[in-house]
Amino acid sequence: MENRGKSHVDIFDRASREAWAQHFGVSEERLRKAVSMVGTRITSITAYLHRPSA
Known part of the structure; x- marks a missing residue:
């Protein structure tokens, strides 16, 4: 699957979910x-996943 050019994660599509989880290095x-x-915006997810742990 090609992630480039996308602005949102399709969380309901299994292949998309798997690809994004791998891209971010996290579990589904x-x-x-x-x-x-x-939400599903990639920039928001990136910020959320890379924030410092409290």
Whole structure:
């Protein structure tokens, strides 16, 4: 799957979900949590996943 040029993660598409989880280096569950917290915009997910742990 080609992620370049996309602005949102399609969390309902299994292949897309797997590809994005691999791209971010997280589990699909972690990706789902990020989407539930900040939405599907890739920039928001990136910021959420790379924020410092409190």
